[in-house]
Each structure stands twice: as structure tokens, then as C-alpha cells.
Amino acid sequence: MTRLSHLENKFVCIGIIFHKVPSAPFNDEIAYVLFKTLMAIKSTYSVLYRDTLTFDFKEERENPDKVHKTACSEAANVISRMATFDRKAKSNLYKVYEEIEDIVKSNHFFPEINDEVTAEFGDIIKVIHLQKSDVCEDICPIVIIGETSAGKSTFVNLLLGVELLPQSPLTCTSPICRICNGDNKRIILADSEGIQQNLNLTNTEGVEEIRILLKDYICATKAGEKYKAVDICWPIPCLQNKIMIVDTPGISPDNDILATRLFEYLPSALAFIYIINPTNAGGVQSDRLQRILDEQERRKCIGVKSVFDPRRAIFVCNKWDQMHEDEEKVFHHIKGQLSKKWTNFDSSKMYKISAWEEMQRSKNDQPISDTFKALLRGIDQMIPACLQEKIFRHVSWQRYFLERLHFKLAARIINARRTEDEKRMMAKQVMKRIQKVRENNTAVQSKLKSVAIEQCLKSSEQLYHYLHLPETRIKLCSWTEDDLPEKDDIDKIEKELMCLVEECIAGQIKTWLQETSYGGLPKFME
Ligand SMILES: Nc1nc2c(ncn2[C@@H]2O[C@H](COP(=O)(O)OP(=O)(O)OP(=O)(O)O)[C@@H](O)[C@H]2O)c(=O)[nH]1
Numbered sequence: 001m002t003r004l005s006h007l008e009n010k011f012v013c014i015g016i017i018f019h020k021v022p023s024a025p026f027n028d029e030i031a032y033v034l035f036k037t038l039m040a041i042k043s044t045y046s047v048l049y050r051d052t053l054t055f056d057f058k059e060e061r062e063n064p065d066k067v068h069k070t071a072c073s074e075a076a077n078v079i080s081r082m083a084t085f086d087r088k089a090k091s092n093l094y095k096v097y098e099e100i101e102d103i104v105k106s107n108h109f110f111p112e113i114n115d116e117v118t119a120e121f122g123d124i125i126k127v128i129h130l131q132k133s134d135v136c137e138d139i140c141p142i143v144i145i146g147e148t149s150a151g152k153s154t155f156v157n158l159l160l161g162v163e164l165l166p167q168s169p170l171t172c173t174s175p176i177c178r179i180c181n182g183d184n185k186r187i188i189l190a191d192s193e194g195i196q197q198n199l200n201l202t203n204t205e206g207v208e209e210i211r212i213l214l215k216d217y218i219c220a221t222k223a224g225e226k227y228k229a230v231d232i233c234w235p236i237p238c239l240q241n242k243i244m245i246v247d248t249p250g251i252s253p254d255n256d257i258l259a260t261r262l263f264e265y266l267p268s269a270l271a272f273i274y275i276i277n278p279t280n281a282g283g284v285q286s287d288r289l290q291r292i293l294d295e296q297e298r299r300k301c302i303g304v305k306s307v308f309d310p311r312r313a314i315f316v317c318n319k320w321d322q323m324h325e326d327e328e329k330v331f332h333h334i335k336g337q338l339s340k341k342w343t344n345f346d347s348s349k350m351y352k353i354s355a356w357e358e359m360q361r362s363k364n365d366q367p368i369s370d371t372f373k374a375l376l377r378g379i380d381q382m383i384p385a386c387l388q389e390k391i392f393r394h395v396s397w398q399r400y401f402l403e404r405l406h407f408k409l410a411a412r413i414i415n416a417r418r419t420e421d422e423k424r425m426m427a428k429q430v431m432k433r434i435q436k437v438r439e440n441n442t443a444v445q446s447k448l449k450s451v452a453i454e455q456c457l458k459s460s461e462q463l464y465h466y467l468h469l470p471e472t473r474i475k476l477c478s479w480t481e482d483d484l485p486e487k488d489d490i491d492k493i494e495k496e497l498m499c500l501v502e503e504c505i506a507g508q509i510k511t512w513l514q515e516t517s518y519g520g521l522p523k524f525m526e
């Protein structure tokens with residue numbers, strides 16, 4: 001922000017200089033472009049300064065009990081405030097893009113500067129269109145993932161405030177279910193080939209009827225693996241037209257496709273909530289978490305841009321009503337497992353609730369429990385940060401673009417004030433420099449190559465040393481009984497043990513990368 005203010009001052013100075021030099025060529029055009037650019041910067045400013053970036057639930061946080069709220073109404077409240085905040089910020093960003101578009105499309109925009117901008121940013125009109133549609137990308141999924149029968153669908157119903165999704169003690173959800181708000185009730189099924197089928201609804205069906213109907217398409221026992229996705233449009237005003245709740249099938253060792261499918265939603269997810277069933281022996285099923293992380297790594301390796309931010313995860317230990325003994329021990333154990341597995345795990349984003357009990361409270365119009373209140377507050381605090389990330393990405397782009405534009409315009413003003421002789425002299429100097437760069441090109445390239453090889457060798461030596469340090473060896477070799485796979489087939493045990501060892505080594509490499517800022521490679525790349 002201070003850089004931006006500096007930039008604005010510079011603009012004002014240039015404006016003043018410019019007006020003080022009436023003989024300078026391009027007078028009107030430069031004044032026009034400068035003025036428009038300055039206006040655009042001002043708009044960017046307002047995006048930064050307006051209430052949009054200071055989303056604050058302070059009042060509610062300080063007076064959480066001011067209003068007697070049931071679980072569903074409080075969940076609805078959180079979701080709806082997020083949406084309002086997001087809409088406001090995005091509308092500001094959109095306006096700035098429109099202003100930039102106006103400048104670039106204007107007849108007064110110098111063709112030479114247009115060429116320079118195109119060389120640096122690509123077809124700028126196209127780029128701005130893409131940026132605009134990214135800003136307008138309205139659907140913000142909140143993805144619910146986790147183990148089979150952990151209570152994901154029950155949790156979604158709790159968030160929605162209506163028992164729309166079927167839930168069952170047997171493996172239930174088979175396709176991915178996306179729930180959006182809409183006045184016209186609709187259910188669209190997509191089969192594994194992606195062929196869509198719209199179910200005929202009369203719009204008079206009640207929740208109960210729909211839940212029964214959905215069983216035929218959602219529950220694994222009935223629908224088999226026939227449907228890939230089910231889109232449900234239902235009047236749930238708290239979702240507004242932006243939030244989409246995504247309920248997913250339970251992650252199990254034999255469901256590889258799911259990890260891939262999840263990535264259609266995870267990168268754009270505002271938040272993803274991982275539901276754990278703590279009543280399972282061993283607590284969190286770490287092989288399931290690993291699947292998501294592995295897919296993430298695979299995508300990064302092949303250069304896929306759409307990866308998710310693990311800091312967006314919230315971990316919910318559900319079915320806490322069934323925990324009778326050693327509650328704290330189990331919670332602590334799960335926390336330990338997650339911190340080992342999950343990059344940047346933040347234990348303050350781990351909660352214990354009973355979705356079932358909470359649902360009963362809500363049905364009986366009882367106030368929301370403290371544990372669920374804490375979880376909602378967790379979502380409440382995290383979402384604005386996620387939304388801000390996208391907003392800042394756009395603000396940074398706009399700021400960079402305007403800074404570059406400013407630079408090019410300033411250079412033009414300075415040039416305009418040069419005499420013909422000065423210009424000729426400069427052109428000569430530039431040509432000389434270009435010639436020198438051409439001559440040095442091969443030498444510089446081969447030097448860069450040898451420095452790169454040297455740096456890689458150095459980094460791998462450092463890594464080798466790190467992995468052989470006594471403290472790393474201890475970490476690699478310390479295993480507890482809890483870590484042992486619960487299998488009775490020796491081949492399966494061997495296979496799983498190999499995976500565990502590989503994961504453990506990979507974990508240490510990750511730690512080394514973090515501690516040494518990627519082995520000093522990014523610094524070298526600069
Ligand atoms: N005691 C208790 N039971 C719960 C709780 N949450 C869900 N259940 C029950 O657990 C069973 C499974 O719940 P679902 O919501 O279908 O679980 P799911 O994770 O969606 O299951 P899949 O879709 O098959 O992976 C149902 O019988 C729920 O009533 C809870 O907090 N406490």
C-alpha cells in the first residue's frame with residue numbers, strides 16, 4: 001500500500017512536470033492517459049482501503065450470545081456474510097479492470113505503448129477479459145471430504161439447515177453432490193460418461209420426499225457407481241447464488257478416482273472441511289489424507305496450476321457423542337497424526353463436534369452448542385482470508401500493470417523532452433548495448449549452465465548430509481505401534497510398510513526443503 005501511495009505521488013509529480021513544460025510534444029494525449037491511469041490507480045486504492053478488505057465479525061464475536069441462535073440459523077448467517085463481503089470486493093476489482101480496458105482501448109492510447117504492453121503482458125484486451133471472468137467466477141465451493149461414514153452428509157445437512165441428503169450407517173454417498181440455492185427445485189444427474197439427465201420435479205416436493213428420491217441416485221447400494229455427480233438446486237437462501245456446498249463420497253483405499261475428482265473442486269474451494277471419525281480404531285485414517293496430498297504433489301510436478309492451499313483445511317472430529325473414555329487422549333493422538341501428515345497443519349483449526357446431536361438440538365429449537373459455535377467461528381475466520389487471497393492476487397496484477405504503464409509513460413515524457421541530437425546519441429548507445437549482449441550471449445549461457453550444475457550438486461550434497469544427521473536418522477527410525485498397518489496378509493503389510501517408509505523419507509525431505517528455503521534454489525534462480 002505504501003508503494004502504491006508512492007506511485008500516486010510520482011504520478012502527481014509527473015503531471016506537474018508535464019504541465020510545466022507546455023512545449024513538450026504529445027501534450028494532450030499524455031495528459032489524458034496520465035489522468036485516466038491516475039484514476040485507475042485511485043480505484044485500486046479504494047479496493048484496498050474500502051471496507052471490502054476489512055471483513056470483520058467483531059461485533060458478533062464479542063457478543064456471540066446476543067441473539068439466541070440455533071445451529072442452522074448461525075451457519076446460514078456465516079455463509080451469507082461471506083458472500084456479501086466477496087461480492088463487494090469483486091465489484092470494485094471489476095470496475096478497475098473496466099477502467100484499464102478503457103485506457104487501453106482509447107483512441108488516445110499510443111500505439112507504441114500498446115505494442116510494449118502487448119510484448120510484456122500478451123494481448124492485453126484478452127488478458128483483461130480473462131482477469132474479469134476470473135473475478136466474476138461466482139461459485140465458491142465449500143467442500144466436505146473425509147472418511148467413509150464419518151458423517152459428511154449429516155454435517156452438510158446441518159450446514160444447510162434442511163435434511164436434504166440421505167445419510168446412513170452403511171456406505172451411502174456414491175457420487176459427488178453439489179448443492180446450490182435456487183427458487184426452482186432441480187436435480188440434475190451426470191453419469192460416468194458426463195451425460196446429464198434432468199429429473200422431473202413439480203417444484204412442490206418437500207424435503208422428505210426429495211431425500212427419499214435422492215436415495216435412488218446417491219446411495220451406493222442403490223445407484224451403484226452409475227452417477228458421477230448430482231446437482232441439487234433447492235431454496236436455501238443462506239447460500240445466496242454463490243456458495244456451493246459439495247458433499248463427497250467417503251475416501252477409501254479402493255477409490256482412486258475420487259482423489260482425482262476432488263481436484264475439480266479443491267483448488268477453487270473457499271474452505272474444505274475434512275471430517276474424521278474418531279471412533280475408528282487408530283483415529284484419523286492417514287492413508288486417505290495421503291491420497292489427497294499425493295494427488296496434490298503429482299499435479300504440482302506436472303505443472304498443473306490448480307492446486308489447493310492446505311491452509312484452507314478445517315478438521316472436524318465428528319461423532320464426539322460416542323467418545324466416552326480417554327477423550328483427550330484420542331484428540332491428542334489425532335492431532336499428532338495430522339501434524340505429521342498435513343503440511344502447515346494448524347491445530348487451532350481442529351474441532352470436535354457431534355453433528356447428530358447438533359441436528360437434534362436444532363430440530364428442538366435449542367441454542368447452538370459451544371463446540372459447534374467454535375467450529376462455525378473457525379469457518380467464519382478462515383473464509384475471509386481465502387477470499388482476500390483472490391482479491392489480493394487481482395490487486396497485485398492491477399498494481400503491477402499500472403506501475404509498468406506508468407514507467408512506460410514516464411519514459412515517453414522524458415524522451416519527448418530530449419533534443420534530436422540527444423535522441424540520436426541514445427539510440428547509438430542502445431544499439432551498442434544490444435550488440436554487446438548478442439556477443440556475450442553464448443558465454444553467459446554456458447556459464448549459467450555450469451553454475452546451475454554446481455548449485456544442484458551442492459544442494460544434493462546438503463540433502464544427503466541432512467538425511468544422514470543423527471537427529472534425522474532418529475526421526476526416520478522412530479516408529480510406534482500405532483504406526484503399524486492393521487492387516488493380516490503379509491504381502492499387504494509389506495507393501496504398506498514400504499509406503500510408510502517412503503512417506504517418512506519424503507516428509508524429512510519436505511522439512512529440509514522448508515528449512516533451507518528449497519535448498520537455496522529460488523535464490524539462485526533470481
Ligand atoms: N452418533 C452419531 N452418529 C452420527 C453423527 N453424525 C452422523 N452420524 C451417523 O453416522 C452414519 C453415517 O452418516 P453419514 O452422514 O451418512 O456419513 P457419510 O460420511 O456421509 O458417509 P458416506 O457418504 O458413506 O461416506 C449415519 O447413520 C448418521 O446418522 C454423530 O455426530 N453422532
Ligand SMILES: [Mg+2]
Pocket residue numbers: 152153154167172173247248249250
Ligand atoms: Mg455421505
